[in-house]
Amino acid sequence: xxxRKNVYRILEDIVGQQNISDEPVxxxxxxxxxxxxxxSGTKFCSRPEAVLLPCNVExxxxxxxxxxxxxxxxxxxxxxWGPWNTVGGEGVIQLDLRxxxxxxxxxxxxMYAVVEPYVIGSQxxxxxMKKGLNCHMVGAGANCSILASATSMAGYGLTGIFMGYSNxxxxxxxxxxxxxxxxxxxxxxxxxxxxxxxxxxxxxRGIMRGMIGALGGLGVFTKCGVKLYPWYGPPTTxxxxxxxxxxxxxxxxYQAHSLTFPSxxxxxxxxxxxxxxxxxxxxxxxxxxxxxxxxSISSAADxxxxxxxxxxxxxxxxxxxxxxxxxxxELEYQKRAVEDILSETGGKIIQMMEEPSVKNxxxxxxxxxxxxxRVFQLAxxxxxxxxxxxxxxxxxxxxxxGEQLKRKYIERGAIADDGGDLAWGGTYQQGRFGHxxxxxxxxxxxxxxxxxxxxxxxxxxxxxxxxxxGQPISIVRGMAExxxxxxxxxxxxMKKIKKAFDPNTTSDPSFYIEPEA
Amino acid sequence: xxxxxxxxxxxxxxxxxxxxxLPLSQIKSWRFANACPSMVWGNFHxxxxxxxxxxxxxxxDGRIDYTDKLVEILYQCQMxxxxxVSCKVNRDLDPLEVMLELRAKCVEEGQVLPAHMVMIESLKxxxxxxxxxxxxxxxxxxxxxxKDITKEKADVLYFAGxxxxxxxxxxKIARDALSLLMKAGVDVGISGKEEACCGGRAFEIGxxxxxxxxxxxxxxxxxAAGVRTVVTPxxxxxxxxxxxxxxxxxxxxxxxxxxxxxxxxxIKEGSLKPTKKxxxxxxxxxxxxxxxxxxPYIPWEGIERKVLGQVIVKDPPKEYRRGTSGIYEPPRDVxxxxxxxxxxxxxxxxxxxxxxxxxxxxxxxxxxxxxxxxDERIEEAMATGAEALVTSCxxxxxxxxxxxxxxxxxxxxxxxxxxxxEAL
Numbered sequence: 001x002x003x004r005k006n007v008y009r010i011l012e013d014i015v016g017q018q019n020i021s022d023e024p025v026x027x028x029x030x031x032x033x034x035x036x037x038x039x040s041g042t043k044f045c046s047r048p049e050a051v052l053l054p055c056n057v058e059x060x061x062x063x064x065x066x067x068x069x070x071x072x073x074x075x076x077x078x079x080x081w082g083p084w085n086t087v088g089g090e091g092v093i094q095l096d097l098r099x100x101x102x103x104x105x106x107x108x109x110x111m112y113a114v115v116e117p118y119v120i121g122s123q124x125x126x127x128x129m130k131k132g133l134n135c136h137m138v139g140a141g142a143n144c145s146i147l148a149s150a151t152s153m154a155g156y157g158l159t160g161i162f163m164g165y166s167n168x169x170x171x172x173x174x175x176x177x178x179x180x181x182x183x184x185x186x187x188x189x190x191x192x193x194x195x196x197x198x199x200x201x202x203x204x205r206g207i208m209r210g211m212i213g214a215l216g217g218l219g220v221f222t223k224c225g226v227k228l229y230p231w232y233g234p235p236t237t238x239x240x241x242x243x244x245x246x247x248x249x250x251x252x253x254y255q256a257h258s259l260t261f262p263s264x265x266x267x268x269x270x271x272x273x274x275x276x277x278x279x280x281x282x283x284x285x286x287x288x289x290x291x292x293x294x295x296s297i298s299s300a301a302d303x304x305x306x307x308x309x310x311x312x313x314x315x316x317x318x319x320x321x322x323x324x325x326x327x328x329x330e331l332e333y334q335k336r337a338v339e340d341i342l343s344e345t346g347g348k349i350i351q352m353m354e355e356p357s358v359k360n361x362x363x364x365x366x367x368x369x370x371x372x373x374r375v376f377q378l379a380x381x382x383x384x385x386x387x388x389x390x391x392x393x394x395x396x397x398x399x400x401x402g403e404q405l406k407r408k409y410i411e412r413g414a415i416a417d418d419g420g421d422l423a424w425g426g427t428y429q430q431g432r433f434g435h436x437x438x439x440x441x442x443x444x445x446x447x448x449x450x451x452x453x454x455x456x457x458x459x460x461x462x463x464x465x466x467x468x469x470g471q472p473i474s475i476v477r478g479m480a481e482x483x484x485x486x487x488x489x490x491x492x493x494m495k496k497i498k499k500a501f502d503p504n505t506t507s508d509p510s511f512y513i514e515p516e517a
Numbered sequence: 518x519x520x521x522x523x524x525x526x527x528x529x530x531x532x533x534x535x536x537x538x539l540p541l542s543q544i545k546s547w548r549f550a551n552a553c554p555s556m557v558w559g560n561f562h563x564x565x566x567x568x569x570x571x572x573x574x575x576x577x578d579g580r581i582d583y584t585d586k587l588v589e590i591l592y593q594c595q596m597x598x599x600x601x602v603s604c605k606v607n608r609d610l611d612p613l614e615v616m617l618e619l620r621a622k623c624v625e626e627g628q629v630l631p632a633h634m635v636m637i638e639s640l641k642x643x644x645x646x647x648x649x650x651x652x653x654x655x656x657x658x659x660x661x662x663x664k665d666i667t668k669e670k671a672d673v674l675y676f677a678g679x680x681x682x683x684x685x686x687x688x689k690i691a692r693d694a695l696s697l698l699m700k701a702g703v704d705v706g707i708s709g710k711e712e713a714c715c716g717g718r719a720f721e722i723g724x725x726x727x728x729x730x731x732x733x734x735x736x737x738x739x740x741a742a743g744v745r746t747v748v749t750p751x752x753x754x755x756x757x758x759x760x761x762x763x764x765x766x767x768x769x770x771x772x773x774x775x776x777x778x779x780x781x782x783x784i785k786e787g788s789l790k791p792t793k794k795x796x797x798x799x800x801x802x803x804x805x806x807x808x809x810x811x812x813p814y815i816p817w818e819g820i821e822r823k824v825l826g827q828v829i830v831k832d833p834p835k836e837y838r839r840g841t842s843g844i845y846e847p848p849r850d851v852x853x854x855x856x857x858x859x860x861x862x863x864x865x866x867x868x869x870x871x872x873x874x875x876x877x878x879x880x881x882x883x884x885x886x887x888x889x890x891x892d893e894r895i896e897e898a899m900a901t902g903a904e905a906l907v908t909s910c911x912x913x914x915x916x917x918x919x920x921x922x923x924x925x926x927x928x929x930x931x932x933x934x935x936x937x938x939e940a941l
Binding site: 030043081236242299303364376380381414415443 | 529534572574580605825831
């Protein structure tokens with residue numbers, strides 16, 4: 001169903017001829033996605049009817065109003081990585097927010113930044129570091145939109161212990177509602193700037209994004225404020241070593257260690273104690289055993305060799321931690337706290353990871369959030385499973401269950417034999433919440449592997465319901481309906497919200513929810 | 518390899534968009550975080566390396582057919598390889614090779630640009646892509662008492678390249694560079710009007726046969742002349758000799774050096790002694806073809822096999838070009854050897870350098886895009902506070918000159934050779 005010519009012209013008048021296209025080659029590059037094969041059986045999902053590149057909130061609003069007037073659905077994305085960014089079917093246009101790419105403001109004194117959708121984590125981070133600040137980034141990587149993570153998506157980040165979670169970092173928001181009205185949330189709503197998400201002014205954080213985010217199904221977010229946190233290092237962070245295995249020299253107010261424990265229980269206790277001690281700048285299972293080699297390899301061929309060189313048992317119950325402090329004295333306190341926690345839980349520092357060049361690479365991975373896309377490198381692609389925002393104890397239980405579930409798929413050769421344990425995540429807000437998601441690596445070009453991966457994701461989702469592990473981080477269509485009945489019927493509320501905010505269902509509901517009938 | 522050989526890799530693109538950015542840990546500011554001129558110009562995802570990989574897959578699968586837009590997308594790219602460096606931080610993919618194959622397929626199937634056809638016609642008739650008469654090729658060296666290697670032996674062949682040979686604004690640089698070699702006592706000669714194009718630009722725009730033809734011609738000429746070393750002031754030629762000639766699988770039997778490498782060597786040996794002060798703060802632009810694109814092609818033939826269930830490894834292991842072995846220090850060392858001159862760096866340097874905008878047939882087919890790309894680099898150079906932007910490639914020099922003339926930006930432009938001459 002192509003757009004009617006007059007509608008195309010109306011949209012063209014809004015963004016300009018250069019910023020709209022319905023050329024098949026352009027459309028296909030928006031239909032292609034990671035994990036598309038799990039939806040369509042090919043690498044391509046549905047083609048949008050057209051792609052538009054608006055450059056400001058006025059253009060976004062005009063597009064949305066036109067969509068409401070002419071009965072067209074729209075789907076916006078920022079950096080656009082993952083199948084939830086694709087349109088849900090025919091009759092949907094895609095809004096690529098790439099041209100909205102400014103850091104509007106960094107308020108050093110009040111420690112927040114205001115960003116447009118296409119500012120990526122790396123861009124905000126380097127500008128914040130120049131002012132002694134840093135930003136939270138999701139584990140998906142520093143190539144992802146800061147705004148999208150804050151307003152619209154789920155995703156754990158390893159600075160969570162210090163910087164919390166995306167939904168707690170978002171401040172005031174400029175939001176073009178599904179019907180085209182502009183709503184300014186939080187302090188922005190009362191003309192008081194961007195410093196607060198919850199007032200003075202309307203606070204709709206729960207409706208706007210909840211835990212998971214509306215995934216483009218509830219209008220378009222055009223600017224938002226996000227919290228910034230202290231950065232105790234230098235304003236610029238030159239790398240050393242040879243690309244791509246660069247290391248980031250560890251500034252004097254930081255330390256990086258890998259800690260190992262005798263059991264899941266000891267690890268779990270230690271993580272709680274780290275939270276209670278309110279120490280740690282980055283903390284979590286950044287490198288579960290099967291991923292340890294990836295920090296020292298430049299291609300998949302090196303992986304198996306490196307795997308043989310690593311003593312996997314040491315990493316079985318391991319976490320990585322970065323300590324960061326405002327002073328040498330505070331850093332010393334944190335270091336001693338870690339020593340005490342290790343002593344109390346039977347843990348120790350993994351000496352292999354103390355080698356300076358290895359530590360510097362690890363530090364780069366953790367601070368710069370650059371390495372996670374390596375999970376594509378080994379088997380061609382990956383998927384993740386389980387991983388609710390929950391208590392740390394439940395997160396640990398999730399890790400154990402994930403490992404058990406994976407075993408038979410590894411044994412039948414359907415997914416990569418990563419040792420079974422790729423439970424990735426950590427805690428946020430000083431241990432108040434926990435997150436471990438179970439990653440699988442597989443070859444989507446191998447029918448048996450793809451089938452196995454699909455079956456595993458399905459089985460793990462059912463396990464999450466059966467064992468009350470919470471809603472998984474993996475995003476599939478119909479998820480709310482699947483998990484709602486076991487979670488206070490939240491899907492019913494989502495349907496009501498969708499209907500109230502989007503009376504014409506123009507904001508593509510495919511990865512959010514269909515409105516109440 | 519042909520495009521079809523990359524089909525599996527095309528599907529493995531995850532659409533992460535890392536090809537659009539500098540490697541993330543190399544980003545130093547919001548302003549200069551981009552790696553891909555094409556993406557900055559075109560904005561739609563199709564203009565990225567990842568987008569072109571998707572386009573290639575869609576084309577192979579018959580989802581799309583050739584349109585003017587598709588051809589425009591494929592050719593609005595300098596083929597500068599920055600995407601390739603960024604992609605390979607975490608992936609075993611070859612986006613630059615895919616884009617080269619895609620252009621070759623276009624040419625094979627008659628999907629060519631008029632501007633590129635003019636270049637190729639000129640190449641066929643006059644051995645250069647600039648539309649200049651072959652008979653005038655050697656004029657740049659008129660008056661220099663230099664050996665003609667078609668008539669007498671010399672250890673070193675000085676290969677000026679098309680741009681330096683015909684561009685009257687730049688001929689002096691070619692002459693100066695040659696004069697420096699002669700001053701240092703190098704036994705050097707030129708081919709004069711018998712010099713022919715390196716064939717690199719033709720290859721980059723998809724005309725593969727032209728590369729083979731000129732590679733064979735040039736290598737035969739060098740062999741017949743008995744030269745041991747070929748020195749070129751043109752980074753495009755240098756990159757072609759190193760990268761594209763090596764893909765043909767023929768032994769070169771000569772040492773190929775860029776002029777900055779040779780001058781650096783002469784300075785370090787004491788044959789050239791920069792003594793005069795050149796009090797100036799400068800910043801150096803790494804030409805793509807001298808930097809990341811000058812690494813030799815690494816042939817690989819093998820199979821993929823699975824280990825650990827589904828981990829895919831190439832057997833034998835495949836080596837990847839990552840841009841780390843480009844020629845980065847010699848031009849900088851020449852500049853550092855000049856008394857009074859201070860070198861300050863831009864944010865995007867060496868394997869992460871932003872392109873000047875001239876390459877890949879863009880200057881000929883899309884001049885506005887070429888200049889826009891140069892403007893971006895000039896802005897980055899000016900952000901350092903340097904008085905001058907220095908480069909070591911005729912194509913970069915030409916494009917920067919044109920951009921500066923248009924914009925009136927207040928920064929001087931030099932070739933490394935020009936500054937060294939001032940210091941001697």
